[in-house]
Amino acid sequence: MNELEKRLHDALAGTAATVDEDVERPFPERPPRRERHRSFLVPLAAAFSVLLVLGAMVQMLGPIGGGKPDPQQRSGIPNFVLAAVPASKERPSRLEVRETANGRLVGAHDIFDRRWQFTQVAGRKNSRSFLVLAEKDDGGCAAKVFRIAVSESGDMGAPAQVTLAVPRNHMISELALSFDGAQLAYTTEQCDDTAVEGAETAAFLNVLTLSTGSARKWQVRKGALLGGLAWLPDGRRLLYISSGEVKASLRLLDTAGARASDLYAASRNVRELASEDSVSSLAVTPEGASAYLLVATLKGATGMSFEQGAGSRGQGHTELSPPGSATGGDSGGLRIDRIDLMTGAWRRSVFAVNGNDLGRGLAVDASGKYLLTFTSVYDLRRSGEVAVKMKFPAAHDLDW
Amino acid sequence: MAVLLVGDEATAEDVVQDVFLRMQGKPPCLDDAGKLLAYVRTAVLNGCRMALRRRKRLWGRIEPHEPPVWSAESAVLLSEDRREVMRGLQRLPRRQREALVLRYYLELSDEEVSRVMGIRPGTVRSTMTRALTALASELGEGVR
Numbered sequence: 001m002n003e004l005e006k007r008l009h010d011a012l013a014g015t016a017a018t019v020d021e022d023v024e025r026p027f028p029e030r031p032p033r034r035e036r037h038r039s040f041l042v043p044l045a046a047a048f049s050v051l052l053v054l055g056a057m058v059q060m061l062g063p064i065g066g067g068k069p070d071p072q073q074r075s076g077i078p079n080f081v082l083a084a085v086p087a088s089k090e091r092p093s094r095l096e097v098r099e100t101a102n103g104r105l106v107g108a109h110d111i112f113d114r115r116w117q118f119t120q121v122a123g124r125k126n127s128r129s130f131l132v133l134a135e136k137d138d139g140g141c142a143a144k145v146f147r148i149a150v151s152e153s154g155d156m157g158a159p160a161q162v163t164l165a166v167p168r169n170h171m172i173s174e175l176a177l178s179f180d181g182a183q184l185a186y187t188t189e190q191c192d193d194t195a196v197e198g199a200e201t202a203a204f205l206n207v208l209t210l211s212t213g214s215a216r217k218w219q220v221r222k223g224a225l226l227g228g229l230a231w232l233p234d235g236r237r238l239l240y241i242s243s244g245e246v247k248a249s250l251r252l253l254d255t256a257g258a259r260a261s262d263l264y265a266a267s268r269n270v271r272e273l274a275s276e277d278s279v280s281s282l283a284v285t286p287e288g289a290s291a292y293l294l295v296a297t298l299k300g301a302t303g304m305s306f307e308q309g310a311g312s313r314g315q316g317h318t319e320l321s322p323p324g325s326a327t328g329g330d331s332g333g334l335r336i337d338r339i340d341l342m343t344g345a346w347r348r349s350v351f352a353v354n355g356n357d358l359g360r361g362l363a364v365d366a367s368g369k370y371l372l373t374f375t376s377v378y379d380l381r382r383s384g385e386v387a388v389k390m391k392f393p394a395a396h397d398l399d400w
Numbered sequence: 401m402a403v404l405l406v407g408d409e410a411t412a413e414d415v416v417q418d419v420f421l422r423m424q425g426k427p428p429c430l431d432d433a434g435k436l437l438a439y440v441r442t443a444v445l446n447g448c449r450m451a452l453r454r455r456k457r458l459w460g461r462i463e464p465h466e467p468p469v470w471s472a473e474s475a476v477l478l479s480e481d482r483r484e485v486m487r488g489l490q491r492l493p494r495r496q497r498e499a500l501v502l503r504y505y506l507e508l509s510d511e512e513v514s515r516v517m518g519i520r521p522g523t524v525r526s527t528m529t530r531a532l533t534a535l536a537s538e539l540g541e542g543v544r
Contacts (some may be wrong), residue, residue: 002534011485012404012505200530273488339465 010331077370077377077387080154082117082130083361083398087137093117095148097156100377101388101400106154121176123399124181125286126366128152130399133161133175141154141191143171145369165215167204176229176238179286179366182257184208185229186240187220205229205263207238207255212388216255218263226263230282230291232341239270239291239341241279248273250282250293250339271344281362283371285380292350292371293337294362294380318331336362336371351384361398372400401441404501405448407490411455414446441506441516445498449509452494488538513517 001011010125014102082098087093092114097107111118111134120133136142146159166172170188177184189203203220225244232239242264243265249331259268273279281294334353339346353373363372364380370387371378374395377388402412419440428439489497495517502513510528514521 004532004539007481007485007539008489008500008532008535009504011489012480012501014482015404015480016401016485016505019409019412025417 043143057180067353068126074126075100076367078126078365078400080128081372081398081400082121082123082132082148082150083395084116084121084132084251085395087111087114090182093137094122095159097150099154100372100390107156108160109156110149117396121362121397121399122175122177122184123178131175131177132159133165133172135171141169141171142171145172145175145186150187155398157194161178165206169204170204173203174227174229176231178231178235179233179287180235182210183235184210184229185231185255187226187229205238205240207252217261218253218258218266219261220263224264228279228282228293230284232284233286233288239284240267241273241282241284242267243273248275248279250279250291254342263388270341271339271346283364284363285364286366286368287341290338290340292362292364293339294353294373295335297333297335327353336373336378351378360394363399367400372398374398401447401501401506402444403528404446404505405498406451406455406490411451412448416444419447420441435509438512438515441502445502445516448496483537484539488535491538492531495519496527498535499527500531500535503528514533 029088045312049266068192077100079100081100085094085096093113094108094110095118096105098105113136116134117137118132118136121127122133124132130148130150132145132146132148134146145162145164147162148159149157151157162174164184164186166188169190171191172186172191174187175184176186179318185205185207186204187205202222203225203226204223205218206215207217208215223244224242226240226242228239228241230239231237232252236254236256238255240251240253242249242251249272250270252270253262253263253267256330260266276297278296279293281292282291282295284291335349336351336353337348338345338350352374361372361374365372369379369381371380371384373390375390376386377390378384379387401425402415403409406412406415421439422443428436430436430439489500492500498517499513502516508516509526510521514524517524519527
């Protein structure tokens with residue numbers, strides 16, 4: 001050991017000697033270590049993590065893989081249709097909820113009295129919330145409005161009656177619910193004993209704000225017929241068909257701005273209709289740029305007027321005679337036209353409709369991609385290609 | 401040993417206590433009871449390394465830390481010569497310092513030092529030689 005090593009040894013020993021070996025050095029106060037349960041916790045945590053990852057993958061892949069979509073979702077065809085079905089020999093009139101895809105009956109609700117019929121359905125877009133109109137079938141001057149909710153699974157809630165202001169000796173004859181369900185437009189028409197056929201009738205168009213209860217009313221000129229109510233998406237402008245003694249035309253009413261109490265003066269003309277055409281239903285697209293019309297052409301008809309709505313006295317639909325039939329007009333068939341609401345440009349026969357039942361059923365879904373009729377669901381993005389062939393029995397009206 | 405490696409008694413006590421607490425919580429699985437001492441030495445050496453690493457992280461950004469054992473405050477306890485040697489030892493690289501402490505304080509053989517430090521005996525010898533040369537240089541004398 002050389003000098004350096006001796007110095008190092010001495011320094012190390014001397015430094016270490018400064019530490020008192022005999023002094024008591026108790027362990028510091030520390031909480032006892034938790035017992036480790038890795039043996040079973042680790043596999044449990046791993047299994048939980050795997051389940052979490054799998055769940056997330058299922059959630060992500062569900063919509064991609066065509067998992068069950070949310071009913072009434074904007075991007076797909078609404079799952080359910082609510083239809084007002086007339087009475088038959090076996091049963092009274094009733095409301096039916098059917099699957100759009102296959103027509104399967106999901107739920108039904110019979111009307112409270114066989115003398116009454118459900119005649120109209122007005123749906124709030126994308127919400128499965130409806131107002132339905134029931135009319136007394138025996139010529140009585142009575143109509144009732146009910147609120148119906150359909151659940152995500154298609155279950156129909158019990159109808160709840162909605163009380164609307166109706167003048168004495170009038171009855172409600174048309175309903176239209178705005179896109180957001182905030183505004184209700186309805187027409188009333190005189191229906192007492194003085195309202196005999198051919199006589200002048202008094203009718204009113206009413207707009208009710210459901211949240212506040214505030215209402216406005218416009219008088220329909222005597223001799224004029226009113227029908228085909230359809231809201232634009234802004235919940236302010238209302239499209240309707242005016243016919244009767246005047247030339248049939250498509251008109252637009254600004255319900256918030258119009259000051260005149262006379263409906264004809266308060267509204268503006270959008271487009272006059274051809275005399276041989278009868279329009280039974282309107283459906284405005286969600287963006288409000290255009291509207292589809294269900295049109296029946298009656299060959300040989302002169303001064304054809306709108307045959308539904310005010311003045312039709314509860315007839316939910318008009319049967320067109322089959323070709324060659326001796327009764328009724330000579331049917332030229334049904335078609336769906338489209339009108340550009342900005343320019344008034346009219347396009348005939350966007351697509352033909354099968355069948356000869358001139359009902360009310362015409363509705364565009366909330367996405368604006370599909371058009372519902374009694375016979376088909378049309379894909380509007382694909383030039384009216386039939387997306388679903390409907391299998392509904394005859395109905396007065398339907399909506400989704 | 402811990403005091404010589406970390407430079408202050410409090411840190412050394414913490415290191416050793418930690419080692420014993422860990423051994424109490426989870427006793428080492430040794431095939432030979434005679435290896436327990438070597439196990440403790442290695443555990444203390446590792447603890448000292450961690451303490452020095454933490455200290456370096458803590459003090460490296462502020463100012464060099466001068467442990468009390470070889471600081472001026474220890475002059476009342478240590479002779480000037482011993483303090484000079486300890487300050488020279490402190491300036492050596494970690495591995496050389498550890499090798500010198502194990503050899504000249506614990507008086508371990510090359511094989512025992514290699515087992516504690518986890519290096520080969522040949523590496524121990526070369527490290528020892530370089531450490532003595534470096535220490536002599538620090539102290540201003542040649543290796544005799």
